[in-house]
Amino acid sequence: MIDLSLLPDGGMAWLDGSGPESHLVLSTRIRLARNLSSHPFTPRSTAADREGVLADVVVVARETVSLRNAITFRLDALERTDRQLLHERHLVSKELAALGEPGTVRAGAALLVQDRSGVMLNEEDHLRIQGLRSGFALEAAYADIDRVDTELGQRLPFAFHPEFGYLTSCPTNVGTGLRASVLIHLPGLVLTKEISKVLQGLAQVGLTFRGLYGEGSEVVGNFFQLSNQTTLGKSEQELLDHLGKMVRQVIAYEEQARQVLLRDVPTIIEDKVWRAYGLLRYARTLSFDETMNLLSGVRLGVGLGLIEQVGLYTLNKLLVHTQPAHLAVLAGIRPDDPELNVRRAEYVRGLLADETGRRG
Amino acid sequence: MRCDQCHERDAVVHLTQIAQDQVVTLHLCEKCAAEKGVESGAAVGKSPVGQFLATMGKGMEAGGVMPGPTSGDRCPGCGATLSDFRESGRLGCATCYRTFESSLRDLLRRLHGSSRHIGERYVPPGDSPLPPADSAVQLRQQLRLAVDTEDFELAAELRDRLRAVEGEV
Numbered sequence: 001m002i003d004l005s006l007l008p009d010g011g012m013a014w015l016d017g018s019g020p021e022s023h024l025v026l027s028t029r030i031r032l033a034r035n036l037s038s039h040p041f042t043p044r045s046t047a048a049d050r051e052g053v054l055a056d057v058v059v060v061a062r063e064t065v066s067l068r069n070a071i072t073f074r075l076d077a078l079e080r081t082d083r084q085l086l087h088e089r090h091l092v093s094k095e096l097a098a099l100g101e102p103g104t105v106r107a108g109a110a111l112l113v114q115d116r117s118g119v120m121l122n123e124e125d126h127l128r129i130q131g132l133r134s135g136f137a138l139e140a141a142y143a144d145i146d147r148v149d150t151e152l153g154q155r156l157p158f159a160f161h162p163e164f165g166y167l168t169s170c171p172t173n174v175g176t177g178l179r180a181s182v183l184i185h186l187p188g189l190v191l192t193k194e195i196s197k198v199l200q201g202l203a204q205v206g207l208t209f210r211g212l213y214g215e216g217s218e219v220v221g222n223f224f225q226l227s228n229q230t231t232l233g234k235s236e237q238e239l240l241d242h243l244g245k246m247v248r249q250v251i252a253y254e255e256q257a258r259q260v261l262l263r264d265v266p267t268i269i270e271d272k273v274w275r276a277y278g279l280l281r282y283a284r285t286l287s288f289d290e291t292m293n294l295l296s297g298v299r300l301g302v303g304l305g306l307i308e309q310v311g312l313y314t315l316n317k318l319l320v321h322t323q324p325a326h327l328a329v330l331a332g333i334r335p336d337d338p339e340l341n342v343r344r345a346e347y348v349r350g351l352l353a354d355e356t357g358r359r360g
Numbered sequence: 361m362r363c364d365q366c367h368e369r370d371a372v373v374h375l376t377q378i379a380q381d382q383v384v385t386l387h388l389c390e391k392c393a394a395e396k397g398v399e400s401g402a403a404v405g406k407s408p409v410g411q412f413l414a415t416m417g418k419g420m421e422a423g424g425v426m427p428g429p430t431s432g433d434r435c436p437g438c439g440a441t442l443s444d445f446r447e448s449g450r451l452g453c454a455t456c457y458r459t460f461e462s463s464l465r466d467l468l469r470r471l472h473g474s475s476r477h478i479g480e481r482y483v484p485p486g487d488s489p490l491p492p493a494d495s496a497v498q499l500r501q502q503l504r505l506a507v508d509t510e511d512f513e514l515a516a517e518l519r520d521r522l523r524a525v526e527g528e529v
Contacts, residue, residue: 037454037484039453041438044438044450044453159453159454160482160484161477163465163502164464164476165477165479166477167457170449170451171451174468174472175477175479176477206473230472230473232476232477233477235479236480
């Protein structure tokens with residue numbers, strides 16, 4: 001079993017609920033896709049190429065300030081549950097952790113983490129430099145990874161084309177290689193059925209949305225990852241400014257929707273959020289999806305000031321620890337054990353009872 | 361953008377054809393594209409790249425409205441061909457971008473609305489800074505190439521950029 005306590009705050013600093021707009025925005029993540037000009041891109045690479053990339057990056061990382069004390073996880077040496085843990089903490093992609101079919105980890109797949117930044121190695125691109133911050137913090141997250149990018153780029157030859165910019169395995173990432181995502185909770189827009197209009201509007205201005213775990217994942221618990229669609233033809237700052245402006249707009253829409261709900265259907269909303277709380281507080285079995293949806297209801301209740309018994313930190317903690325691999329580790333069973341739903345309900349009841357006891 | 365055929369669904373396939381010596385671009389939804397015999401499913405996936413690549417393949421087979429090398433050309437860096445790229449949607453190495461430059465320029469323009477990186481400029485270790493993409497000399501070279509390959513859309517864009525750069529001096 002890997003020791004996640006080695007990570008700064010167990011790799012969970014971004015979930016502490018302390019960042020700007022954290023009542024709506026869970027986290028901000030930015031990644032830069034980079035490749036070494038000295039090796040073929042990952043999809044065409046051999047195991048020896050990928051070992052070469054890993055060795056090169058690990059050696060120069062020691063010379064940098066931003067990654068000098070980084071912890072390295074070799075995913076090809078980890079059990080599935082451990083890889084899933086890293087994925088559930090949003091530190092590695094599903095692809096790198098090989099959680100889909102056929103489930104074989106690519107030789108050389110690795111993760112370096114220090115403070116709030118990290119680098120995925122031998123993902124679709126050789127390097128995916130990533131930064132994760134609590135709340136809505138595009139500038140801060142970019143500053144973190146810009147330093148990593150500069151320090152590594154001074155020591156390793158990145159693939160760069162004078163016209164096209166940074167070269168990536170997939171042409172959708174070429175140019176800046178920058179994808180910024182804001183993980184935002186939008187139950188008000190979902191309940192007022194305004195969400196599809198908002199998402200369509202975002203598509204028209206070059207933004208896209210994904211689910212809780214990024215690319216290819218489904219929307220659960222009304223969490224949406226909003227991010228830039230294109231990476232070329234705009235500067236890094238323009239991409240961040242544009243996304244930032246649109247996210248602020250979405251926050252305003254969500255707040256409006258919540259006010260409409262409180263004004264027009266107060267009883268229905270109150271009933272909905274308290275039912276969610278009641279189920280979480282007393283249920284004897286809970287699936288992951290049901291938990292996410294109920295947590296969404298309680299989070300809405302907390303945001304509207306209807307529920308005062310629970311804090312954001314506890315809600316975030318529940319969000320992380322009720323995920324299958326986290327819960328399995330906590331309960332000492334396998335993530336596919338049929339007991340898991342019973343253990344999940346026990347864990348949620350315990351945490352909410354403690355919190356209610358504290359808050360009275 | 362709405363589908364040119366049904367005017368209902370969003371256009372996801374952009375089909376360039378030559379009909380009676382005229383280049384015509386049709387913007388189609390997935391359903392109407394399928395009716396016209398343009399695949400956008402199974403082999404190429406549902407990504408915009410996959411869909412574009414499908415139409416790109418058709419275009420090239422139909423007599424070459426796309427500039428650039430034929431499917432048989434191999435990247436000297438990694439041995440990948442344009443067909444490999446069409447199948448996987450992934451380039452093989454940095455050299456692929458040079459080898460298939462003109463095809464990729466067109467693809468990038470469709471994907472991103474531009475093929476020109478204006479973000480941070482990278483200086484490789486031990487190198488002097490790269491010249492900016494819009495140096496007049498480079499633009500003139502690209503313009504000549506665009507005219508030679510009869511890519512008039514690109515040529516017009518380059519001409520404008522060249523004017524802007526020369527105007528600044």
